Amino acid sequence: MSGTVTVKDITLGEGMPKICVPLVGTTAAELVEEAEALKALAPDLVEWRSDFFTEVEEPAAVLGMLNQLHAILPDIPLIFTFRSAREGGEREISAEYYIRLNQAAAGSGHVDIIDVELAGEEADVRGLIAAAHACGVFVIVSNHDFDGTPSEEEMVSRLRRAQELGGDLPKIAVMPQNAGDVLTLLAATNTMQEQYADRPIITMSMAGEGVISRLAGEIFGSALTFGAAHKPSAPGQVAVAELRKALELLHRSL
Numbered sequence: 073m074s075g076t077v078t079v080k081d082i083t084l085g086e087g088m089p090k091i092c093v094p095l096v097g098t099t100a101a102e103l104v105e106e107a108e109a110l111k112a113l114a115p116d117l118v119e120w121r122s123d124f125f126t127e128v129e130e131p132a133a134v135l136g137m138l139n140q141l142h143a144i145l146p147d148i149p150l151i152f153t154f155r156s157a158r159e160g161g162e163r164e165i166s167a168e169y170y171i172r173l174n175q176a177a178a179g180s181g182h183v184d185i186i187d188v189e190l191a192g193e194e195a196d197v198r199g200l201i202a203a204a205h206a207c208g209v210f211v212i213v214s215n216h217d218f219d220g221t222p223s224e225e226e227m228v229s230r231l232r233r234a235q236e237l238g239g240d241l242p243k244i245a246v247m248p249q250n251a252g253d254v255l256t257l258l259a260a261t262n263t264m265q266e267q268y269a270d271r272p273i274i275t276m277s278m279a280g281e282g283v284i285s286r287l288a289g290e291i292f293g294s295a296l297t298f299g300a301a302h303k304p305s306a307p308g309q310v311a312v313a314e315l316r317k318a319l320e321l322l323h324r325s326l
Contacts (some may be wrong), residue, residue: 074269074293077210077240079149079184082116084241086271088323089297090116092151093224093312096124100137106301107144113301113312119151119187122173123161127192128154129169130198131176142182151212152177153187159216160245171196178204185241189190190215190234212274213239221246221277227260231275232268241296247283257285260291265293272296286310287318290326 073325076085084090093115097103100196103125110118127133141150154173155161165173177183178200188200190213201211211252213234222230227244234242242264248254257277264273273297277285286309297319299312310318 074131074273074295075271077272079117079210080097080147082149083265084295086300087290088319089295091299091312091315091319092117092119092296093301094119094309095141096121096123098124098126100127100140102134103137104140104144105139110145110148110301115148115299115301115312117151117185117296118145119148119153119298121161122152122154122177123156123163128163128173130167131173134173135176135180136225138177138180149184150182151185151187152183153212155191155216159189159191159214160218167192167196170199172326174200175203178195178207178209183209185210185212187212187214188239189213189242190237197237205238210240211238212239212241212243214243214245214274216244217246218278219247221248221256224256224260224263226259226269227275228264231260231264231273235269235271241272241274245276245278246281246282248277251281253277254282254285257282258288261285261289261294263290267295276304283310286315287322290319290322 083095095106097106122128157164204211215230231242254277261275274296275294299315
């Protein structure tokens with residue numbers, strides 16, 4: 073049985089899966105508009121997908137944007153994510169800048185969680201986790217497969233690896249080719265949660281076929297689900313209001 077992680081007043085790993093909404097604006101003006109609009113939706117967490125931001129390779133612009141986002145949404149936990157193109161993101165940057173960017177975000181005082189990709193060099197992943205923890209920041213260690221769905225054993229192995237490296241929230245997202253792939257993802261989630269996890273995990277099967285995995289986390293063991301406000305950051309994200317209703321319906325039945 074997995075444990076919990078509490079960020080501000082949000083506890084991941086108990087009750088309904090928490091809802092996270094991505095910010096995907098490309099400019100500071102777009103991001104401010106998105107952040108202001110999120111107040112009415114009241115998500116549990118917000119993720120800034122900085123790979124969408126045209127000025128992401130300017131550290132001062134990134135830090136300035138973090139300051140603005142924190143001022144608009146001071147009480148909602150903020151996840152800082154640069155998703156590389158190889159993992160479904162908008163662009164690639166050098167490994168050196170990826171490390172520097174995440175270190176700067178973690179040290180900004182405006183970020184509660186950073187997302188570190190499992191596919192990076194082990195020393196880099198461990199170093200970023202240590203740097204984040206030194207700043208009191210939690211870490212999602214994530215893995216994405218936009219080409220297919222690995223075997224149950226492989227997905228469990230990746231989640232266990234993320235946990236062994238010190239990630240506070242191991243995460244995997246995969247692309248289904250059929251309904252059986254969705255079942256495989258759910259089985260891997262259940263196996264990890266029941267047999268190996270000592271902390272909350274995050275899993276999802278993407279696209280329309282995988283939507284059920286974004287709704288059924290409380291049953292199978294995924295602690296966080298991503299909902300769309302304006303523009304989804306990944307295939308299959310459900311609008312926040314509809315997502316919350318579905319989660320509440322399932323929660324009441326348990």
